[in-house]
Amino acid sequence: MIEIKNVDFKYANSESNAIKNLSLTIGAGETVLLCGQSGCGKTTVTRLINGLVPHYYEGELTGSVTVKGLDLVKAELYETARVVGSVFQNPRSQFFCVDTTSEIAFACENMGLPKKIIKERIQEAASAMKIENLLGRNIFNLSCGEKQRVACASVSAMHPDVLVLDEPTSNLDMDAIESLKCILQSWKSCGKTIVIAEHRLHWLRNICDRAVYMEGGEILLDLPMHEFIASPPEKLCKLGLRPLSLEHLKKESPPSTSGGSFKLEDFCYSYEKRKPSLEIKSLFLPKDGIIAVIGHNGAGKSTLSKCLCGLEKEFWGKVVWDGIAYKRRTLLKKCYLVMQDVNHQLFCESVEDEVCLGMNNDNKKEVQGILEQLDLLQYGSRHPMSLSGGQKQRVAIASALLADKEILVFDEPTSGLDYCHMKETASLRNSLRGKRTILIVTHDPELILLCCTHILHLEKGRVEESYPLDARGSPRLINFFTHGLKKEKDIEKTI
Amino acid sequence: MRHSMMQSDVENRGLILDPRTKLFLLITMATFVLGGAGSDGLWFLTPCLCLIPLVLLLFSRKYKAAIKYSIIYLTMYFSFHYFGQKTTGITNFLLLGTTGIITRFMPNLMLGLYVVSTTTVSEFTAAMLRLHVSEKLIIPLSVMFRFFPTVTDEFSSINAAMRMREISFGGKNVKKMLEYRLVPLLTCSSRIGEELSAAALTRGLGGNVRRTNVCEIGFHIQDFILILLCFVPFLLVILPLSRVL
Numbered sequence: 001m002i003e004i005k006n007v008d009f010k011y012a013n014s015e016s017n018a019i020k021n022l023s024l025t026i027g028a029g030e031t032v033l034l035c036g037q038s039g040c041g042k043t044t045v046t047r048l049i050n051g052l053v054p055h056y057y058e059g060e061l062t063g064s065v066t067v068k069g070l071d072l073v074k075a076e077l078y079e080t081a082r083v084v085g086s087v088f089q090n091p092r093s094q095f096f097c098v099d100t101t102s103e104i105a106f107a108c109e110n111m112g113l114p115k116k117i118i119k120e121r122i123q124e125a126a127s128a129m130k131i132e133n134l135l136g137r138n139i140f141n142l143s144c145g146e147k148q149r150v151a152c153a154s155v156s157a158m159h160p161d162v163l164v165l166d167e168p169t170s171n172l173d174m175d176a177i178e179s180l181k182c183i184l185q186s187w188k189s190c191g192k193t194i195v196i197a198e199h200r201l202h203w204l205r206n207i208c209d210r211a212v213y214m215e216g217g218e219i220l221l222d223l224p225m226h227e228f229i230a231s232p233p234e235k236l237c238k239l240g241l242r243p244l245s246l247e248h249l250k251k252e253s254p255p256s257t258s259g260g261s262f263k264l265e266d267f268c269y270s271y272e273k274r275k276p277s278l279e280i281k282s283l284f285l286p287k288d289g290i291i292a293v294i295g296h297n298g299a300g301k302s303t304l305s306k307c308l309c310g311l312e313k314e315f316w317g318k319v320v321w322d323g324i325a326y327k328r329r330t331l332l333k334k335c336y337l338v339m340q341d342v343n344h345q346l347f348c349e350s351v352e353d354e355v356c357l358g359m360n361n362d363n364k365k366e367v368q369g370i371l372e373q374l375d376l377l378q379y380g381s382r383h384p385m386s387l388s389g390g391q392k393q394r395v396a397i398a399s400a401l402l403a404d405k406e407i408l409v410f411d412e413p414t415s416g417l418d419y420c421h422m423k424e425t426a427s428l429r430n431s432l433r434g435k436r437t438i439l440i441v442t443h444d445p446e447l448i449l450l451c452c453t454h455i456l457h458l459e460k461g462r463v464e465e466s467y468p469l470d471a472r473g474s475p476r477l478i479n480f481f482t483h484g485l486k487k488e489k490d491i492e493k494t495i
Numbered sequence: 496m497r498h499s500m501m502q503s504d505v506e507n508r509g510l511i512l513d514p515r516t517k518l519f520l521l522i523t524m525a526t527f528v529l530g531g532a533g534s535d536g537l538w539f540l541t542p543c544l545c546l547i548p549l550v551l552l553l554f555s556r557k558y559k560a561a562i563k564y565s566i567i568y569l570t571m572y573f574s575f576h577y578f579g580q581k582t583t584g585i586t587n588f589l590l591l592g593t594t595g596i597i598t599r600f601m602p603n604l605m606l607g608l609y610v611v612s613t614t615t616v617s618e619f620t621a622a623m624l625r626l627h628v629s630e631k632l633i634i635p636l637s638v639m640f641r642f643f644p645t646v647t648d649e650f651s652s653i654n655a656a657m658r659m660r661e662i663s664f665g666g667k668n669v670k671k672m673l674e675y676r677l678v679p680l681l682t683c684s685s686r687i688g689e690e691l692s693a694a695a696l697t698r699g700l701g702g703n704v705r706r707t708n709v710c711e712i713g714f715h716i717q718d719f720i721l722i723l724l725c726f727v728p729f730l731l732v733i734l735p736l737s738r739v740l
Contacts, residue, residue: 050697057693081699093690096641096698102617105709109617112704119709140644154698311655336659343683344649345656347675357660385682403660 001162001193002026002049007063009044009053018044018059020217026195028161031188033204033225034197036214037240037418042197045214046166048072049195051080067162082111085155089167091147100137100150107158118157125157129183143297145176152183163187165196169203170415171340173297173443174481177203199418201244205229213239240420246445246482260287262437265325266317269307278303279461285454287321290429290438292448292469294480295458301441304458305409308439309337321406335407336400340415342392345399346384351376354384355398367402374398374428390421394428401436408432409439414447426450445481449474510554514622516718517610520547521603523725529603532732540728541598542572547724548605555613564605571597616640621710634700642688649683650676 002025009019019041026032034042047053051072054061065072068083085107088094097103104125108118126132129149139147148168155163169177177200184207187194198204211228213221221228229244236243264283270276278300285291293301307315310331319326319334326334339345348354355367371377374394379387384395393413400408410429414422422444429438429451439456442448448455448469455477457464467473526532528541545568552561575594582590616637623633653676714722 052693052697056696076702077696078699078702081697081702084697086694086697088690088694090690092645093687094694096638096691096695096700097616098641098644099615099617102615102710105617107698109707109709110699110702112702112707115707115709118707122709140648158698306655309659311658332658333661337655339652339656341652341683343686344652344679345660347657347660347678385678399660 001028001030001068002195003064003066004045004048005064007048007061007065009048009059009061011057011059014059018217019048022063022217022219024212024219024222026193028193029188029191030210031184031194031208032196033201033208033211033228034195034214035199035201035211035241037420040214041217042214043166044217046086046164046195046197049162050084050086050164051075051077052086078110081107081160082158083160084162084164085158085160087148087151087155087163087165087168089170091144091151091171094151095139095147098139100131100139100142101135103139103150104135104154104157107154111158121157121159125153128156128186129153130179143176144171145173145179145297148172148176149179149183152180156183156187160192162193162195165194165198167198168196169198169200171412175296181207199242201242202246205244213241237419240418242419242422242446246478261285262287262322263320264308264317265320267304267307268317269303269312269315277461278307280304280463283456283463283466285437285456285466286468287437288434289453290433290440290451291454291456292452293439293441293456293458294443294448294477295464298460299458300461301458302411303461305337305411305439305441308407309335309409311337334405335409336403336405337409337411338393338396338400338413340412342389342396343385345396346392349383350381351384351387351395352380354395355402357399370398370401373431390417390424393425397428397432401432405436407437407439409441411441412443413440414442414444419446422447423450445478448477510551510717511715512551512613512721513712513714513718514614514618515626515712516714516721517614518622519722519725521606521610523728524548524603524606527728529599531599540731544728545598545602547721548602548609551609552605555609557609557612560605560608564601568598568601571601611640611643614640615710617708617710618712621708621712624706624708625712630706638691641691642684645687646680646684649680649687653679653683 004022004024007019007022008017010017022041022045024045034045036042044053047057048065049067049072053059054073055077061073067080070079070083072080095103096106101122104122105118108121113121122135126135129152131146131149131153134142134146134150139150142150148171168180172180181203184194184196188207196204196208205225208225211221211223211225212219213223223231233243261284264280264285267278267280267283268276269278277298293304295301303312306312307317308319308331310328312328315328319331321334346354348357351371352367355371368377371380374397376391376394376398379391384392387395397408413425417425426447427450429440432438433451433453440447440452452469454466454468455473456466457480465476467476469477524544524547528544531541549561549565552558552564571594574590575598579587579591579594619640620633620637623636656679657675
């Protein structure tokens with residue numbers, strides 16, 4: 001079905017090859033996992049298959065790529081689009097329309113299909129993806145998981161033979177991953193050929209037939225999935241891959257927390273005219289802890305983090321810290337939110353200017369110290385936007401530390417990160433422990449087990465449970481990520 | 496989860512008008528209210544036309560905007576006619592200037608807001624196709640429609656980030672306000688634009704076949720009423736002219 005032969009590719013602005021002499025043959029009906037560390041070239045392979053390389057992302061290409069007999073190097077993108085459907089990483093930026101129905105129709109409209117057929121296909125795709133209730137909705141009001149399902153429906157409506165997914169789960173919670181899994185299974189049973197580039201591997205165990213591991217633009221391993229699963233976890237770790245199952249995850253060292261705590265009071269907030277999305281009367285959290293905030297989409301996690309940082313205008317709750325009450329305006333000075341998209345919070349021309357921006361008194365030594373601690377010293381004069389994702393995040397942290405913020409809130413810091421970078425993020429949090437209070441909003445159980453000391457589980461705006469992550473806490477956490485789902489569904493059924 | 500201004504609210508929009516009717520309404524309003532054509536002798540024309548956005552806003556259940564609009568417009572209108580004759584000199588000049596500009600611009604802005612917030616991208620493209628506008632113009636225009644809500648989204652995130660860094664008016668960085676806001680906005684929007692066009696291309700945009708459009712647009716009774724209403728001012732201006740000739 002897909003044949004990539006001796007392909008070398010170099011992006012127009014880069015110095016080294018993204019892909020080196022790569023050959024890969026994928027048969028009809030196969031489901032292939034592409035894995036490897038960030039920058040290993042797996043995204044480039046997905047782009048080769050959907051034709052974006054070399055037609056949209058330009059560069060020097062040698063070799064040949066054919067899908068279903070179509071020469072992709074010569075074919076126009078709209079010809080490729082009829083055979084290959086793509087789902088991308090960022091649900092925010094893969095929609096052309098503003099409402100769901102016309103988005104699903106969009107691809108078919110481009111193919112010039114008659115109206116009647118398009119309408120049938122919309123219904124068909126919607127029922128296959130179980131999104132009938134989402135038709136006719138505004139896409140901007142959907143959750144990430146719902147957006148990703150609409151994206152799948154839109155691709156599915158074109159009836160492509162090949163489907164390419166580039167890190168589809170990096171913004172999704174467990175439920176959404178589960179429903180994406182069902183979608184993949186239904187595609188598979190229809191005999192479609194599927195290629196998935198992904199960091200999170202556990203959900204793909206029973207879906208893929210074959211695993212391809214890449215490094216530096218070359219294929220190092222090409223195994224059937226059952227052999228890949230059989231390989232010991234230490235080997236995966238060495239390859240820089242995330243674990244294949246969550247059950248065996250363990251907390252490496254139990255946390256030791258000492259004393260002090262602070263209190264959240266009246267953390268209630270509702271968006272206009274809707275039912276409250278956050279209702280916490282009072283809650284104690286450890287001062288020197290790293291607190292993981294977990295819960296399903298819409299549980300109030302991001303509302304909590306925005307309120308805590310004083311970003312919601314009509315919020316009247318307070319934080320009691322050392323006997324002093326902080327309200328909205330003072331919380332703005334005390335807390336700092338590192339956003340999921342860090343690009344929103346980098347303003348200056350160089351890293352040094354950036355980190356000094358919020359400082360009250362310019363203190364050169366302190367700046368150097370913090371930059372060194374965060375491994376940023378050599379980038380002092382670089383433009384923040386020219387750095388990699390992880391480095392940008394560190395710049396944001398540095399600026400928060402220098403502005404004397406005491407509570408740092410991270411929104412999904414590891415979405416789309418590979419094992420090494422996740423580990424780096426975790427050890428960075430660990431090094432801040434005790435100096436600052438850290439809250440991490442995340443769907444990533446691996447990160448939580450690597451660095452967090454407390455769990456705050458929100459559901460429907462209320463605190464479901466809150467416990468320290470010790471010998472008793474960690475099974476509870478893993479249970480939430482593996483079984484929490486089934487249990488809830490059972491409850492729904494009995495009701 | 497908040498609604499931004501420039502985002503079409505497809506879930507809840509009340510009276511449905513054909514995009515072509517909306518376009519004609521915009522042209523009429525711009526000619527007579529903003530351009531001031533035929534304003535001599537026909538003093539009642541502009542205030543009557545200014546009722547149109549109010550009615551439309553009420554039908555699309557944007558009550559807050561409707562109330563604000565009517566209060567501001569009425570105050571401006573009456574101060575223009577009442578205080579305009581009582582004051583003299585520089586105050587008179589300033590008063591007439593501001594009230595005049597606001598009474599002329601505001602109805603158009605409100606109508607524009609109504610149009611943008613009730614038209615979906617596919618309705619818009621369907622209407623343009625029916626008007627035989629070239630696809631080379633339609634695609635960039637529809638991307639623009641898609642981009643408004645994105646940019647407002649980005650803008651509010653950047654604003655939040657700036658508040659946390661204590662960059663605001665009155666701080667020590669007043670001069671750099673614009674730069675700080677624009678740099679991240681531009682980088683974020685250009686990246687989103689790039690990803691957006693990649694996604695659109697993999698869905699076959701720009702092919703050699705004629706695009707279909709599933710959107711049902713067409714003229715209903717409400718469209719005919721509004722179009723007839725729009726013809727009235729044109730006739731009122733043109734008829735006296737033809738008599739002179």
